[in-house]
Amino acid sequence: MNIILQLAPSVIFIIMLGVGMSVNIKNFINVFKDLKVLLIGLFSQMIILPSIGFLFAIFTPVDIVLKLSIILITCVPSAATSNYITKLAAGNVALSVSLTTITASLSFITIPFLLTIVAPIAIEEASILKKLNFIKMSLGLLFITTIPVLLGILLNNKFPIFVEKINKSFSIFSLSLFIIIIFAAWFSEWSSIISLYKTIGFLSLSLASVVLLTTYILTNLANLNEANKKTIVIESFIQNAAMAIIVGGITFGDKSGYLAMAALYALLQYKILILLWATNKFLKKFNNSLKFF
Numbered sequence: 101m102n103i104i105l106q107l108a109p110s111v112i113f114i115i116m117l118g119v120g121m122s123v124n125i126k127n128f129i130n131v132f133k134d135l136k137v138l139l140i141g142l143f144s145q146m147i148i149l150p151s152i153g154f155l156f157a158i159f160t161p162v163d164i165v166l167k168l169s170i171i172l173i174t175c176v177p178s179a180a181t182s183n184y185i186t187k188l189a190a191g192n193v194a195l196s197v198s199l200t201t202i203t204a205s206l207s208f209i210t211i212p213f214l215l216t217i218v219a220p221i222a223i224e225e226a227s228i229l230k231k232l233n234f235i236k237m238s239l240g241l242l243f244i245t246t247i248p249v250l251l252g253i254l255l256n257n258k259f260p261i262f263v264e265k266i267n268k269s270f271s272i273f274s275l276s277l278f279i280i281i282i283f284a285a286w287f288s289e290w291s292s293i294i295s296l297y298k299t300i301g302f303l304s305l306s307l308a309s310v311v312l313l314t315t316y317i318l319t320n321l322a323n324l325n326e327a328n329k330k331t332i333v334i335e336s337f338i339q340n341a342a343m344a345i346i347v348g349g350i351t352f353g354d355k356s357g358y359l360a361m362a363a364l365y366a367l368l369q370y371k372i373l374i375l376l377w378a379t380n381k382f383l384k385k386f387n388n389s390l391k392f393f
Contacts, residue, residue: 111277112244112346116204118274119180120252121263123201127194128253137192140322141199141332144315146206149174149336150214152310154222160303164225169361170307171223173344175214177203177245180274182338185373191331199335205249208241211347245343281342304365308372311337337373341366 131138153174157167178200186196203210216234256263315336319329344362 109240109244111281112343113248115180115274115277115342116245116248117252118270119183119197119200119204120249120254121256121267121270122180122183122197123253123256124194124197125253125257128198128201131194131198136322137195137324137328137332138198140318140324141195141328141335142202144318144332144336145178145199145203146210148314148318149311149339150210150218152307152314154218156303156307156310157219157223162303164223166300166303166361167223167225168219169348170303171214171219172348173339173341173362173365174307174311175211176340176343176347177207177210178335179278179338179340179342180271181278181370182334185338186331186334189330189334189377190327191334192327193331195328195331196335199331201249201253204340205246207245207343208238211241212237241347278342281345284345300361300364304361304368308337308365308369312372334373338369339365341369 150171153171156174157170160167160170180200183193183196183200187193212232212234216232216237312333315333316329319332324332341362345366348362
């Protein structure tokens with residue numbers, strides 16, 4: 101894990117560069133034409149999700165390590181994999197990519213703000229975070245998240261043919277790095293995951309369930325079409341666990357217990373989506389068979 105943390109800036113830079121290269125400027129501009137949908141998506145991702153995390157951290161009777169782990173996983177932007185999942189789910193891919201890009205670009209402000217300013221105020225035991233340097237963390241995230249995203253957008257705009265040729269290979273490479281980080285965190289935090297499995301498992305499942313339910317209710321109240329509903333729910337649910345693990349590792353160090361929640365949530369979120377997808381497919385086939393009779 102130490103090697104992963106040493107390479108962390110380069111790893112996140114590559115992943116975020118891939119996010120930027122997936123942005124089509126025309127589609128990005130078109131998303132802004134339906135400002136209501138975009139703002140609801142950003143509100144869900146940047147306000148609702150961290151709020152759920154803080155409420156869990158404040159009211160859940162667990163130690164400070166798990167409280168900060170919950171905050172950590174809910175303050176990072178959505179993962180690049182959410183774009184692919186949105187495509188499979190027949191969602192609004194342009195909206196998905198735009199939300200991922202915007203939240204990733206703003207993470208150099210949102211993550212330090214939530215960790216160094218909001219967390220110590222909301223949770224008394226989180227005074228450890230007061231020692232973190234807001235400006236230093238912000239500048240660090242600026243160079244490894246925002247700049248590569250903008251660079252990727254520029255590359256796609258200036259050299260679209262070249263980017264189209266390498267995009268598939270680059271996406272596979274980025275996904276491989278993402279998976280390596282997740283499993284490295286599992287290996288590093290294995291003792292914490294085993295010793296606290298029931299607590300962490302219940303917390304992760306509860307957190308995921310509340311996020312899904314809340315975003316589902318929000319998108320229905322906003323009266324969005326089916327594609328936009330799916331997109332915003334997926335974007336809010338699929339968190340960039342790799343970034344949470346790296347930020348947590350750099351901030352607190354590996355084998356500190358802070359990464360256990362992120363490592364478990366990283367795999368749990370995909371398992372839940374696969375289960376929902378399989379259930380939906382089964383119900384559709386079941387309904388079709390009933391129509392036949």
